[in-house]
Amino acid sequence: MTKTITETEKAIEILSGNEAIARGAWEAGVKVGTAYPGTPSTEILEELSKYEGVYCEWSTNEKVAMEVAVGASMAGGRAIVCMKHVGLNVAADPFFSSSYIGLEAGLVVVSADDPGMHSSQDEQDNRNYAKFARVPLLEPADSGEAKEFVKAAFEISERFDTPVLLRTTTRTSHSKSLVELEERTETEPVVKLKRNWTKYTMMPQNALARHPLVEQRVRDLAEYAEDCPFNRIEMGDPRVGIITSGVAYAYAREAIPGASFLKLGLTFPLPKRLIASFRSQVEKLYVVEESDPFLEEAVRLLGIKIDGGKELNTLLGEIGPRLIAESFAKAGVPGVNESLLAEVQPPVEGLPNRPPTFCPGCSHRGVFAVLSKLRLFVSGDIGCYTLGALEPFNSVHCSTCMGASISMAHGMAKVLEVGAADTSPADSKADLRNKPVAIIGDSTFFHSGITSLIDVAWNGGKTLNIIVDNSTTAMTGGQETPGMGRTLRGEPAAAVDIPALCKAIGIKRVTTVDPYDLKEVERVLREELAADEPSVVIAKAPCVLEYRIKWAPCRVDSEVCIGCKHCLKAGCMALKLVVNAAGERKVEIDQELCAGCGVCAQLCKYGAIVRPEEAEGGKA
Amino acid sequence: MNARPKIDMLLSGVGGQGVVLASYVLSHVAIAEGYDVKQSEVHGMSQRGGSVTSHFRFGEKVWSPLVSPGTVDILMAFESLEALRYLHWLKPGGLVLYNSVRINPSPVAAGLATYPEDIDGRIKAAWPNVHCVNANSLAAQAGTVKAANVVMLGAVSSYLPFARETWEAVIKKAVPPKSVEVNLKAFQLGVESASVRTECTAVAS
Numbered sequence: 001m002t003k004t005i006t007e008t009e010k011a012i013e014i015l016s017g018n019e020a021i022a023r024g025a026w027e028a029g030v031k032v033g034t035a036y037p038g039t040p041s042t043e044i045l046e047e048l049s050k051y052e053g054v055y056c057e058w059s060t061n062e063k064v065a066m067e068v069a070v071g072a073s074m075a076g077g078r079a080i081v082c083m084k085h086v087g088l089n090v091a092a093d094p095f096f097s098s099s100y101i102g103l104e105a106g107l108v109v110v111s112a113d114d115p116g117m118h119s120s121q122d123e124q125d126n127r128n129y130a131k132f133a134r135v136p137l138l139e140p141a142d143s144g145e146a147k148e149f150v151k152a153a154f155e156i157s158e159r160f161d162t163p164v165l166l167r168t169t170t171r172t173s174h175s176k177s178l179v180e181l182e183e184r185t186e187t188e189p190v191v192k193l194k195r196n197w198t199k200y201t202m203m204p205q206n207a208l209a210r211h212p213l214v215e216q217r218v219r220d221l222a223e224y225a226e227d228c229p230f231n232r233i234e235m236g237d238p239r240v241g242i243i244t245s246g247v248a249y250a251y252a253r254e255a256i257p258g259a260s261f262l263k264l265g266l267t268f269p270l271p272k273r274l275i276a277s278f279r280s281q282v283e284k285l286y287v288v289e290e291s292d293p294f295l296e297e298a299v300r301l302l303g304i305k306i307d308g309g310k311e312l313n314t315l316l317g318e319i320g321p322r323l324i325a326e327s328f329a330k331a332g333v334p335g336v337n338e339s340l341l342a343e344v345q346p347p348v349e350g351l352p353n354r355p356p357t358f359c360p361g362c363s364h365r366g367v368f369a370v371l372s373k374l375r376l377f378v379s380g381d382i383g384c385y386t387l388g389a390l391e392p393f394n395s396v397h398c399s400t401c402m403g404a405s406i407s408m409a410h411g412m413a414k415v416l417e418v419g420a421a422d423t424s425p426a427d428s429k430a431d432l433r434n435k436p437v438a439i440i441g442d443s444t445f446f447h448s449g450i451t452s453l454i455d456v457a458w459n460g461g462k463t464l465n466i467i468v469d470n471s472t473t474a475m476t477g478g479q480e481t482p483g484m485g486r487t488l489r490g491e492p493a494a495a496v497d498i499p500a501l502c503k504a505i506g507i508k509r510v511t512t513v514d515p516y517d518l519k520e521v522e523r524v525l526r527e528e529l530a531a532d533e534p535s536v537v538i539a540k541a542p543c544v545l546e547y548r549i550k551w552a553p554c555r556v557d558s559e560v561c562i563g564c565k566h567c568l569k570a571g572c573m574a575l576k577l578v579v580n581a582a583g584e585r586k587v588e589i590d591q592e593l594c595a596g597c598g599v600c601a602q603l604c605k606y607g608a609i610v611r612p613e614e615a616e617g618g619k620a
Numbered sequence: 621m622n623a624r625p626k627i628d629m630l631l632s633g634v635g636g637q638g639v640v641l642a643s644y645v646l647s648h649v650a651i652a653e654g655y656d657v658k659q660s661e662v663h664g665m666s667q668r669g670g671s672v673t674s675h676f677r678f679g680e681k682v683w684s685p686l687v688s689p690g691t692v693d694i695l696m697a698f699e700s701l702e703a704l705r706y707l708h709w710l711k712p713g714g715l716v717l718y719n720s721v722r723i724n725p726s727p728v729a730a731g732l733a734t735y736p737e738d739i740d741g742r743i744k745a746a747w748p749n750v751h752c753v754n755a756n757s758l759a760a761q762a763g764t765v766k767a768a769n770v771v772m773l774g775a776v777s778s779y780l781p782f783a784r785e786t787w788e789a790v791i792k793k794a795v796p797p798k799s800v801e802v803n804l805k806a807f808q809l810g811v812e813s814a815s816v817r818t819e820c821t822a823v824a825s
Contacts, residue, residue, distance in 0.1 A: 014647050014657060039663055118662045142658075142685070175660040175685035176647060247685065250658075254684040322688035344690035345708040348746060351701060352733035354634065354725035356670035384668065392730040477663070568731040573669055575729055592765070 015179045017172040020143040021082070021110060022047035023179065024150030028106070029187035030054055031077030034065040036447065037476035038084030039119035040173040041112035045082055046479075049488050053184070058473075058480055058488045061402070061447040062087035066094040066109070070163075073107035074200060076190040078154055082110040085126045086401065090448070092129070095163070099133045100210040101200050102161035105187065106154030109135075110166045112173045115290050116318040119475075121382070121401065123317065125291035130165045130268040131298075134214050136221050137268035138166045138230070139246040143177040149230065149265060160217055160224070169290065171247045171318070222269035230265025233278055237335055241282025243275065243295060248319060252288045255324035258335045267295060272302050279304050284333070286312065290319050308333075355390055360574045361549060361595025363470050363541035366515045367439070368393040369570060369599060370522045376437045376529075379412065381405035381449070383441035384474045392571045396439070403448025409438035410452070410461045435529055438465040443473040443481045446496065450505070453536070457506035461534045464525070467498060468515070470543040478546035502536045509535035516541060516619065518602045544595055551596030552617035554589055560608035561586045567600040567609060575600060624655065625781055626679030628687040632706045633698030634723050635672050638769030641794060642696075643674040645773055648790045649782050650678040660685040669726060671702060696776055698755070698769065699723050700739045707747055716747050717776055719755035719768060751775065751814065758809040763802035770795075770803045774810020 015023065021044050025033065033056040035045035049056035055072075059065035062083040069081035083091060088111045095109060111129065114120040130137035138153055140146040146168065153164040198206050225231055240259040244252045245267045252261070262278040264270070279285055284307040287296040296309035312327040313319045325340035358365050368388040371378055372395045380386055380396035381404060389396035398408060413436055440449045445467050456463060473479040480488055485495035502510045509531055513524050521539065528535040542549065553574075563585025568575055574593035580586050589600075589609070598619050601609035612618030629646070633639040640661060647659045655678040662673075675687045689709045695716045697703030703718035710716060720740065727733040736742060744750055753775045759768040770791065777787055788804060795803045 014651055014659075042663070170662060171660055171685055174662060175658060177658050177685070178651065178656065250683045250685065318686075320686050320688055321684045322690070339691055339711075340688055342690050342711060345710075345746075347708045348704050348742070351705055351736060352725050352727050354669075354671040354701070354705075355727070356635070356668035357726035357729075359668060387668065391727060391732055475668075565731045568729065571726060571730050573724060573726060573729045576724055577731055 017146040018043035020146040024147035026051040032072035032079040035082040037479040040170040062091035066091035073103040076104040078106040085113040106157035107163040108153045141249045225271035234261040244288040254321040361544035361597040371395040379409035381440040405438040406452035409436040412436040442469040469540045512538045515539035551619040552612035553594035570600040629676040631674040632702040658682045658685040762806035767806035770806040771810040774807035778814035
């Protein structure tokens with residue numbers, strides 16, 4: 001799987017933005033790459049790890065990833081750290097400090113934002129972080145720029161002694177376009193640590209001395225932005241001037257092809273003279289950008305008049321060529337691409353949705369079948385198991401951010417304790433539906449659930465915490481975790497012993513269950529809910545998708561099946577309700593899709609679902 | 621040099637049907653034929669049995685990686701319901717090429733919704749330019765149901781200005797060596813389906 005350049009390799013390749021970022025980092029001689037997986041950023045490090053000469057790791061979370069990269073760059077090696085937008089919230093602490101201390105060798109921070117929330121809990125615009133942390137911001141529009149900008153980011157980083165934020169969106173990260181490949185430029189090997197404590201030790205006396213340098217750096221960067229080749233004027237029709245950046249540039253070029261463009265690649269700090277010059281060359285000036293009016297507000301603050309900005313598109317979700325074309329046409333702007341204004345048929349109504357769902361055979365299914373049966377309040381987390389919120393389980397009642405399941409359940413339980421003390425002896429205490437249960441995956445637990453669990457143990461919490469351990473980071477495509485005993489590059493590694501860890505932090509009740517055994521899951525959950533102390537239940541079974549697990553499929557004995565639909569509570573795509581020739585309702589099991597896990601068979605009250613014996617390839 | 625065509629396609633299907641691989645093949649064929657290409661898809665949550673789309677555009681110069689509703693030349697749907705769901709993305713006169721297979725969405729599997737009745741009739745009633753392929757049966761005929769996405773590529777090849785050799789060269793690289801033969805056969809069956817424009821009836825997966 002190691003990539004090296006060969007003479008036969010094509011000089012032009014179609015790459016996704018993420019692949020192009022990896023390529024650019026490698027060509028720039030990067031020494032260290034770190035990340036925590038998160039859509040739409042995941043593939044950057046997966047790709048980078050295939051190249052030789054770069055140390056890559058999945059870190060336990062984004063904060064750790066940032067710190068490893070900061071350390072590497074402080075020691076003198078170029079480093080890149082990659083994360084999804086919300087990952088930068090986790091990594092914000094070291095990110096802000098890294099702005100003050102600067103570096104010895106280039107440090108590039110990649111934030112892949114997700115406007116439209118294809119696979120995220122919010123659509124925050126992380127360009128704001130650049131201004132907030134006073135670091136330069138680069139926004140590529142396509143894969144070719146992604147590669148070019150990463151390489152330039154390392155140069156800018158070293159020239160101005162600053163980390164650089166490279167911000168993509170889902171459409172730049174996951175769209176593919178042509179990229180010209182180049183050779184790797186090797187950088188100096190790092191052989192010993194340099195000491196410079198006034199620069200790198202951020203106690204107040206040193207930080208006070210650094211802050212003015214940071215502000216001077218912003219002024220220097222603004223000067224650099226005036227001549228930066230990534231900020232360029234493309235004159236067309238002088239009646240219409242458009243300032244834009246990132247993928248919005250591609251949309252705007254599509255929507256108003258003949259307009260004049262100020263295409264910005266370096267978007268913090270902004271080049272005041274260049275913008276003023278563009279303003280003077282066009283009749284009307286518009287800003288086209290996705291998400292926040294980040295450029296628009298900055299341009300207005302420079303005292304430059306804008307004739308149309310955010311009011312012409314939206315703060316919500318993605319903008320696309322059509323949205324831009326329609327709003328510009330409505331505003332009477334000349335030169336709009338007519339083909340984007342054609343009438344659109346209304347979508348066909350009343351179609352069933354096709355939301356994502358647990359895979360056939362998924363080890364989470366049994367746990368959610370029981371949680372749903374017991375009608376428990378479930379404090380959820382971020383991962384495949386968040387899908388337990390959907391029909392037919394309806395069993396995730398909150399989910400906010402990585403690691404929050406355990407701490408939020410703890411807060412709920414505490415407020416109920418206070419409530420119970422303030423009122424007459426509550427019979428609600430005996431009601432299982434008033435006992436919040438936390439559910440968290442293994443990778444998310446390592447990411448930020450451990451500190452929450454320590455909090456529960458330390459502060460006399462009494463919650464039940466379920467760790468659904470499928471031995472992978474499943475939602476993002478099956479990346480390694482600290483519990484798996486191997487690293488990103490497949491090397492053997494230490495594996496966290498979750499039960500031993502839980503005990504070590506002070507949880508006495510720790511039980512491991514087979515999530516495919518519904519009776520046992522229910523028995524254990526009932527027992528732990530009755531306990532007057534915190535407990536952890538580990539539902540442990542490997543991800544069927546990642547580990548390619550398939551047992552012999554189950555079958556329905558149609559003589560026995562009465563079509564009661566109880567098995568459909570498994571929420572499995574392999575199950576199908578059909579009406580036979582005699583007009584009777586029966587369930588059928590798709591033999592291609594069924595993974596043979598047997599959860600539906602346990603839900604059937606009539607024994608109509610037949611599981612093959614182990615000898616026949618059935619699940620034991 | 622003659623003006624080269626500029627074609628916008630939307631691929632729709634269900635996670636696990638090979639929409640991503642089909643997009644890969646289309647992109648590489650277009651590049652090998654000397655076109656500029658933009659292709660866009662989304663990873664992550666939607667892949668777990670959810671509705672999946674991929675945007676594919678080629679021409680002399682392509683800006684946006686996204687196609688827009690009402691402008692698509694060819695809607696290539698890998699599942700019947702996912703054809704009906706995205707019909708309004710087609711431009712007037714555009715082609716809907718779809719696999720007649722039915723895959724139940726999770727609400728249907730859970731007994732909470734029903735799969736639309738007479739979906740082929742509804743597609744034909746809603747749109748004049750239709751090419752339906754029994755891609756799963758043709759793929760099974762070629763050797764494996766898994767090659768249904770390559771049957772679809774064969775079918776769409778009739779509407780695209782790419783040489784047969786280019787398609788075959790790219791497919792050979794895109795699939796595992798041992799399944800090259802099956803996939804080329806699947807491609808051929810797809811090509812043939814275009815000449816007859818098979819009358820389809822919905823087939824359960």
